[in-house]
Amino acid sequence: MARMYRVLGFWTLVIGLMAFAGHMTEFALLFFAQAVAFVFLGYLNFTERTYIVMFWGYMIIAFVGFTYWSVFKLDLPF
Numbered sequence: 001m002a003r004m005y006r007v008l009g010f011w012t013l014v015i016g017l018m019a020f021a022g023h024m025t026e027f028a029l030l031f032f033a034q035a036v037a038f039v040f041l042g043y044l045n046f047t048e049r050t051y052i053v054m055f056w057g058y059m060i061i062a063f064v065g066f067t068y069w070s071v072f073k074l075d076l077p078f
Contacts, residue, residue, distance in 0.1 A: 001051040002044070004051075005039070005051065006038070006039055006042035008042075009034075012035040015031045016030075019031060
């Protein structure tokens with residue numbers, strides 16, 4: 001399971017690099033921070049249950065943050 005966090009770190013780094021190349025600096029910095037956090041967590045050798053609970057927590061925070069940003073921060077034409 002720890003290896004999957006390193007894989008997540010790799011893919012968030014790739015997404016961050018593509019965002020940086022597309023001149024989306026804030027988006028790229030967000031994904032660079034996530035990449036560092038995932039790689040760091042991948043080398044801590046927690047139990048599989050701990051990794052699963054951390055991932056669920058990450059997903060809840062990500063979905064709540066995305067929903068908040070989409071509803072309250074974006075200028076939607078409604």
